[in-house]
Amino acid sequence: MPANIPAVVFIGGGPRAAGVLERIAANRPDVFAGPLEIHVVEPYVPGSGRIWRYDQHPGLLLNSTAADITMFTDASVACDGPAVPGPGLAEWAAGVVDGSITGVPDFPRQLWDQLGSLTGTTFPTRQLQSQYLEWFFRRTAKSLGRSVTVHRTTAVDITTLPHGPHEVRLANGHILRADIVVTALGHTDSRPDAASAGWSRFAARHGGFHAAPSYTTDVDYSAIAPGQDVIVAGMGLAFVDLLVLLMEGRGGRFEETSDGGLRYLPSGREPRLWAGSRRGVPYHSKISSALRGQAPAPLKFFTASAVEALLQRHDELDFRSRLWPLIAKEAGYGYYRELLTGSPERSGMGWEEFASRYSGLDWYSTARADLVAAAVPDASLHLDLERLDRPLDGRRFAGLEEVQSAVTGYIEEDLALRDSRDHPETLALFLALLHVYMELGRVVPAERLNAGSQQTVHGWWHGFFSFVDSGPPPHRLRQMLALHRAGLLQFLGPGLEVTADEATGMFRAGSPQSGATITASAFIEARLPSTSVTRSLNPVLASLHRNGLGTEQQLLTADGIHSTGKLLVSSRHQLVDAGGTPQATLFGIGPGTSGWGAGAFARPGTNAAPFRENDALARAILTVARGLATKPPATMSPEPAAVGKN
Template structure:
């Protein structure tokens, strides 16, 4: 290899890495136009990676509509690098169909059918999305003038060399020497916690079945017999995927009824699921309504100026005390603006009068509550964020039947609000929370939040946002109701607790809000594993932790030291070592790090946080490469016999 060519090694080649590569290409003329040697280590197909790979159940969908998906940093993104126009998923599909986008493989018939049927309101399959992401990766790599080499292998270890570079060992026996190292690992697996380990041992002792938290499509469910009772803890997106795999995936199908509903026709191979969660209800469905009132403008209350004013008044910020009232007030402003301007027949006050009074009131003040009551006579339309978060708080269910009726009724009501044209205020609320979520990382300095609030940001706030804004397509909730009516899905209610009974060899689930208890020999924890560097099953994270190059984020709270489990990074995404020192040339990005940003693709024209992060990280990488340009580049070890693939970027064939 020629000297003086900085080598950048990305561990993980999913959509986040693809986005950073695109930003490196876009920013090179401005920051560092010299030659680069870039390596991407990814055992799956680069671009889609593990989570979005083609090789998963064809019935699994995105929870975003096609019109809301792009990988391109458009002109709305507030970043230092240049915007680069490019097709979102809808435009890409049109380009594939008309031949203007030719760098794609020969699609199998079912994907060709999906391409022709896709509209902006379609919830696309993950298989189709994989093709868009892989095409984007190829495009980004081409823009880097053949300087990208992909390694279809797994990184298994990282060590520091004497000259400051790092050596990355691959499962195929090769090694890469990196001047700059970027970990972009996405969602990774962890060793089960003590509770899950106990469940697994119990199931093994009694010949039962247990599935610990994992990515749903990677779990082996063959041990679940037809007709078997299965307790399921979790009703989020992993639960939605589970229903697809265990119901339609086992040969059942849905058909429409004469009244527009759905009926499930079982194959006879399905189990019977008993599902509960902390809230006891599934995530809210996506919204089909369109706004009728005044178009949303910029945020009015959760702004840079408002946060700066708080910073001047307080040494540390508390999320619930200082920031949440602004978030709630912003949500209310969006919600009531749409309600009063889009559905004036439901209002007793004009919007201008309401807005003038609302602006000066605290969200949790009695005056604000009185203003809403005067403006909106129907209190069922009043926005109650606490009730939205915990819909069954304060309720007590008489028996199992009452739980079934309550949860099914909740789902039906949610569909009436969100999957009809009659309640566009739900879309206004969705947009408000989305815009705030994207802004939190931009306007709130992480080092000015108290430890409890950093936990809240990664925990409750992310969970609440996901519950309200990141739910499944509406038809998935209709399918839940159809499965419930078919007797294959029963509801356990909120706050479920799962224990074990050694005498019977069964798992036992109970809800504190009812006296009903369910016993079953199978138990599925339907959620992703908790992020943990210390307990990670990913060899790279284990190596970073073991060597001290990386460490978990630790927060000092009134209750002691708490670990978020996330890989600690600086605001510039530099890994922080065990000694507290940021690494000059080692970076981390993605959901497993302590950085604010989430996601890898986003809605067009929304100043999306991951795109801002990608651009900033790309410029930092290029600036680091510029300073290292006089040093020796990476080298690749000779390929041992029978090693895995190592390739300059080529088209993927299936």
């Protein structure tokens, strides 16, 4: 019998799929060098996909600098496959400019201008990032030879045939035979939850405006009138994008003032935004300082051996009581190492003495607090992670004026700490938390966490890390202050509560910590839609659920069964079917799965979690393909598979 050529179908062709493809190419000589048939189904441009596509407002930026972005699995990545070095975004841009990197399109003038001015510290536009991602995909596809076929359409259904392979039905009518399917769907849309759906119906009844959680750049805000009051729930990265679209996107502009400040010059078409959230403040600014003290070292407390010791003593681990104290201690160790070795004038104790005593103390012990007080006389420099997470907790405000003062003061202080050469300890904290975030999925088996802790990891821990480490460029916070001074952005405070008043047809919003409220006919939920397989608007996720090939992750907690909304995958990224069985030839990866997940691209030299996951998944796919290649060809579906670029 002739050898079977395994067919692998990727549903989704964004940066995460491109990363797995690169790892397939790198691992083929070691795992399976035989012929493969690879199909990538992606309605947008492969590489950038929907989220990172070029067709976005040119003012939208990444929240990482160019030096912190790479798609290449470098030598720092602890994986079984070989490292394949390549240019990060900054090196790629320089190579395009000097001609050493080829295979790029004829860019429009504004992108050439960005390429020419880009440095490692630049926060690049998403349009420029799209071109790097698309170049990476083309480069990877070329390395796989003629194996890769791209289908510029949407997958709408997956079924498993009686004789084993799968069929993937496409929106253009074609059907692909697939021995192996990889869902790499990225961020997807879901039908609004009950609360958001109710608000949309309320707005429709009363002639108002409501935007449910969505991707900011995909929402039509044209119904919002100039000068209209708009309540905004959420002050994270989606809120930053919203400011770009509703302010500069409507013709306004910022200008530097003679004293180095920033002024906003309105066009007159902007609405007035009233913003609040659970914390009541925007995400922390990205950091512009450089370390002055000892270089960061490997993790000392949150280590594989420390976690293994916990696993030996406990059947299940509780994140808050067992893991978080180690994480907090690790964060503090990095923070105080930089403070004491990089700014000795601020210290009352040498680092060696501090480190020796600190190592034996629990983070939440009085002895640790006393040690910090002796080593760092300035109490304002003491690291309080709870206060960092909820900076306005416990404060009462006499009214909206006090709220404005508190939030603007918070933003100004955050900029002084994080966008200044004077406080490199904030960078040390950033790096320590990043290292822990990347290590968590490697050293902690998800199945050994109790159900409540799995919720905590996907909820609070991810939110805390994003708040501290994944905030906007510092100039975005300066722009918020300028918009506030221009009267176009007001703050509602923490613990935001929004209600709908049928009698007036208006939304009402306020903070219980101030008691003050405002009313408006427009309400925007400035956050991403929550992941949900059962409410998904993605036809493939709906198909997986309908056909029993995939299911939502369910957690049994003390409060009952809780669904995370995520597509359940095994530790090997295999889809788990409705009966609870991992499937050998169906895989899922990305933010919508129950895997740890850590983005699609990362900082170079950080042993980045997504690159480790990509390598492990690629080797799993190739191992399955190697086994399939030795079997007789499966009976083909009567409808031919698609070929070429559709």
